[in-house]
Amino acid sequence: MKMQNLVQKIIDGNQLAGARLIRLLEEEDSAGIAMLKHLYPHTGQAFVIGVTGPPGSGKSTLVNCLIGEFRQRDMLVAVVAIDPSSPISGGALLGDRIRMRRHAKDDGVFIRSMATRGHLGGLSKTTRETVLVFDAMGYDVVIIETVGVGQDEVEIAQFAHTTAVVSLPGMGDDIQAMKAGLLEIGDLFIVNKADHPGADDVVEQLQAMLDLAKKSESDWRPPVIKTVAVNNGGIVELADTLWGHRRYLLDSGYFSEHNYKWEYHFFRQLVMEMVTDRIFDNAQVSPSFAKLLDDLKARKIDPISAAEKMLHTFLTQ
Amino acid sequence: MKMQNLVQKIIDGNQLAGARLIRLLEEEDSAGIAMLKHLYPHTGQAFVIGVTGPPGSGKSTLVNCLIGEFRQRDMLVAVVAIDPSSPISGGALLGDRIRMRRHAKDDGVFIRSMATRGHLGGLSKTTRETVLVFDAMGYDVVIIETVGVGQDEVEIAQFAHTTAVVSLPGMGDDIQAMKAGLLEIGDLFIVNKADHPGADDVVEQLQAMLDLAKKSESDWRPPVIKTVAVNNGGIVELADTLWGHRRYLLDSGYFSEHNYKWEYHFFRQLVMEMVTDRIFDNAQVSPSFAKLLDDLKARKIDPISAAEKMLHTFLTQ
Numbered sequence: 001m002k003m004q005n006l007v008q009k010i011i012d013g014n015q016l017a018g019a020r021l022i023r024l025l026e027e028e029d030s031a032g033i034a035m036l037k038h039l040y041p042h043t044g045q046a047f048v049i050g051v052t053g054p055p056g057s058g059k060s061t062l063v064n065c066l067i068g069e070f071r072q073r074d075m076l077v078a079v080v081a082i083d084p085s086s087p088i089s090g091g092a093l094l095g096d097r098i099r100m101r102r103h104a105k106d107d108g109v110f111i112r113s114m115a116t117r118g119h120l121g122g123l124s125k126t127t128r129e130t131v132l133v134f135d136a137m138g139y140d141v142v143i144i145e146t147v148g149v150g151q152d153e154v155e156i157a158q159f160a161h162t163t164a165v166v167s168l169p170g171m172g173d174d175i176q177a178m179k180a181g182l183l184e185i186g187d188l189f190i191v192n193k194a195d196h197p198g199a200d201d202v203v204e205q206l207q208a209m210l211d212l213a214k215k216s217e218s219d220w221r222p223p224v225i226k227t228v229a230v231n232n233g234g235i236v237e238l239a240d241t242l243w244g245h246r247r248y249l250l251d252s253g254y255f256s257e258h259n260y261k262w263e264y265h266f267f268r269q270l271v272m273e274m275v276t277d278r279i280f281d282n283a284q285v286s287p288s289f290a291k292l293l294d295d296l297k298a299r300k301i302d303p304i305s306a307a308e309k310m311l312h313t314f315l316t317q
Numbered sequence: 318m319k320m321q322n323l324v325q326k327i328i329d330g331n332q333l334a335g336a337r338l339i340r341l342l343e344e345e346d347s348a349g350i351a352m353l354k355h356l357y358p359h360t361g362q363a364f365v366i367g368v369t370g371p372p373g374s375g376k377s378t379l380v381n382c383l384i385g386e387f388r389q390r391d392m393l394v395a396v397v398a399i400d401p402s403s404p405i406s407g408g409a410l411l412g413d414r415i416r417m418r419r420h421a422k423d424d425g426v427f428i429r430s431m432a433t434r435g436h437l438g439g440l441s442k443t444t445r446e447t448v449l450v451f452d453a454m455g456y457d458v459v460i461i462e463t464v465g466v467g468q469d470e471v472e473i474a475q476f477a478h479t480t481a482v483v484s485l486p487g488m489g490d491d492i493q494a495m496k497a498g499l500l501e502i503g504d505l506f507i508v509n510k511a512d513h514p515g516a517d518d519v520v521e522q523l524q525a526m527l528d529l530a531k532k533s534e535s536d537w538r539p540p541v542i543k544t545v546a547v548n549n550g551g552i553v554e555l556a557d558t559l560w561g562h563r564r565y566l567l568d569s570g571y572f573s574e575h576n577y578k579w580e581y582h583f584f585r586q587l588v589m590e591m592v593t594d595r596i597f598d599n600a601q602v603s604p605s606f607a608k609l610l611d612d613l614k615a616r617k618i619d620p621i622s623a624a625e626k627m628l629h630t631f632l633t634q
Contacts, residue, residue: 033621040619055371263613263620270624272593276585278628279592296580302357303580304350307587311595 003031007038013076013137015110022112025129033270036129039136044259046078046135047246050156051145052182053166058192061229062166063145067109068232069239075140078110080130082146110139124155128266131159157185158265161258162245164238166190167206169198183213186222187245190238194226220248279314288313320348324355330393330454332427339429342446350587353446356453361576363395363452364563367473368462369499370483375509378546379483380462384420385549386556387458395427395451397444399463427456441472445583448476474502475582478575479562481555483507484523486515500530503539504562507555511543537565596631605630 009017024032049066053059063079070077112130127144134142146156157163165186189210191202206224223241227234249255283289292309295301301309326334341349366383370376380396387394420426429447444461451459463473474480482503506527508519523541540558544551566572600606609626612618618626 037619037621040621041616044616260614264610267613267620267623267627268593268597270621271596271627272589274624274628275592275596276589279588280585293581296584297577299358299361302354303584304354304357304587306584307591310584310588311591 003035007035010035010039010133010137011042015107015137018110018133018137019112021133022126022130025133026114026126032129036132039132042138043132043135044256046131046139046142047162048131048142048144048160049242050160050163051143051166052156052163052185053168053190053192057166057168058229059145059166062190062192062227062235062238063143065227065229065232065235066143066239066242069235070141071106071108073239076108076110076138078134078137078139078142079112080127080134080142080144081111081113082127082144110134110137124159125266125269127155128159128262159262161249161255162187162242164188164190164242166192167202168193169196169202183209187220188222188241189224190227191224192227192229194234195228199226220245279310283310283314286314320352324352327352327356327450327454328359332424332454335427335450335454336429338450339443339447342450343431343443349446353449356449359455360449360452361573363448363456363459365448365459365461365477365479366559367477367480368460368483369473369480369502370485370507370509374483374485375546376462376483379507379509379544379552379555380460381420382544382546382549382552383460383556383559384426386552388420388423388425390556392457393425393427393455395454395456395459396429397447397451397459397461398428398430399444399461427451427454441476442583442586444472445476445579476579478566478572479504479559481505481507481559483509484519485510486513486519500526504537505539505558506541507544508541509544509546511551512545516543537562596627600627600631603631 006017006021010021021032021035025036051059051063051066060081063081067077067079114126114130131142131144144156144160163185165182165188167189168191189206191199191206193199203224203226210222210224225234225238225241227238229235246255249258289310292301292306296303296306323334323338327338338349338352341352368376368380368383377398380398384394384396420428431443431447448459448461461473461477480502482499482505484506485508506523508516508523510516520541520543527539527541542551542555542558544555546552563572566575606627609618609623613620613623
């Protein structure tokens with residue numbers, strides 16, 4: 001398939017074409033990056049929702065319910081599911097992912113699982129690129145789902161218009177501690193499995209924590225919503241609230257501000273990678289670079305001095 | 318305190334001085350980086366152990382036991398505990414961390430909690446720098462402990478000589494799925510809470526998975542060790558096995574190979590940051606850069622083309 005054809009098919013919403021480009025981007029293929037240029041004018045519309053929370057909180061079931069609800073409202077929905085899986089072989093198949101397949105035959109739904117690979121910053125870059133592809137394909141809603149309790153959530157929050165943090169009744173200290181961190185990235189909080197004992201306690205705790213915290217940039221008070229995802233309880237309210245936050249972002253100008261922030265970040269990251277690649281490519285053929293690496297290996301020079309030397313030697317400006 | 322004094326105090330093992338430098342490094346203070354240069358000749362000896370696993374697996378209790386065991390063997394022990402905490406306010410105090418304080422009055426133990434901040438790749442860089450400081454201070458063993466089920470583990474594995482993966486009996490699908498990813502980064506596996514029902518099943522599952530997997534680079538077969546950390550069960554064997562892996566790494570040359578890999582990575586990251594900072598600093602005063610950002614904001618140019626333009630305009634070589 002020619003590149004121009006692939007671009008057109010993606011704009012037309014062809015899922016095979018989309019999957020193919022995402023694979024190219026995951027492999028950091030330069031043709032993939034070039035295609036993003038052509039897709040860019042068709043992006044900027046999708047509403048990006050991050051869903052995060054600890055393992056076992058029922059995130060995937062919730063996402064599944066949200067897909068159904070948004071489909072009922074006639075929207076096209078895409079999901080990026082980030083697996084806590086292999087740095088090497090990549091991509092364990094979660095049980096939850098299989099459950100999501102009930103939407104597999106619906107053309108209005110596109111689900112993509114991504115492995116969290118070893119490349120630093122790689123996850124966030126590929127996630128951002130994947131969202132751009134979904135956006136260009138015409139998906140109204142893009143949901144990014146992560147399992148994790150650390151760095152990942154922060155990264156999600158950076159690439160979602162709205163971040164929903166899932167918790168559940170009766171978890172221990174770990175969850176309590178986690179909440180302190182997640183409190184600041186949540187635009188709304190979901191207490192799932194709300195039919196279990198202790199649900200109201202969690203709601204109260206969250207409300208109390210939200211009373212103490214204040215989000216510097218906004219006057220949005222994050223709502224706390226109870227759901228019972230296994231029987232679709234609370235999903236209509238959840239979808240309404242998400243949509244309400246989108247409205248708030250659009251009215252306040254934060255929506256396009258978010259988009260610009262991501263684009264600037266992507267731009268800076270590209271500059272960083274391109275210039276570093278170029279410097280190291282140029283250096284590769286130089287005997288003084290080989291000497292520098294030998295010295296580093298023999299511990300005759302420290303990494304900081306080596307970096308300074310590199311800049312001095314290979315960057316004229 | 319003058320910089321030269323601080324450097325000397327760190328080499329002498331002064332904990333206040335060490336903590337001060339680590340704080341400078343977390344704040345990306347250039348004086349901190351410069352000090353690392355002087356410390357570098359005093360590094361390269363510490364044995365770095367990564368301990369990772371899901372929340373609730375008892376990692377902190379295990380680390381606590383290991384501290385005690387290594388202290389009994391007359392070694393100096395430092396710990397980097399990575400909190401799944403705030404991207405903004407930073408640093409929730411985990412209950413487990415408090416328990417670790419039984420070693421707080423021992424000068425041979427240095428425990429440092431780090432928040433996982435929002436800066437991409439920042440966690441791994443500061444972790445690596447902190448390990449260098451501990452190494453220069455003369456700690457024989459540095460333990461990096463993370464809570465998390467995603468990207469973090471991969472990053473740990475990159476900065477530890479030996480990675481120990483903790484699991485426990487009777488957890489659900491999430492943990493099963495996680496194991497597939499952690500299998501490849503584990504140099505040894507710990508089944509903690511081994512007095513709980515199902516411990517032998519987990520050991521068997523792990524052994525079966527290890528039979529299927531093979532580590533490409535090495536002939537080390539990861540052992541599976543049962544522990545009951547709450548009453549110190551299995552800790553002597555665990556410490557012996559860790560030390561055995563260190564021996565294996567030293568004999569095979571992998572030990573210094575690991576060190577060089579980290580130094581090269583650190584060097585490359587420094588080049589990347591320094592050159593990007595310089596390019597953007599130079600650009601800052603240029604009207605054509607201001608125009609480029611305006612165009613990016615107005616969506617008149619896509620991020621990829623903008624990055625290419627940036628390189629073309631601001632990099633002469």
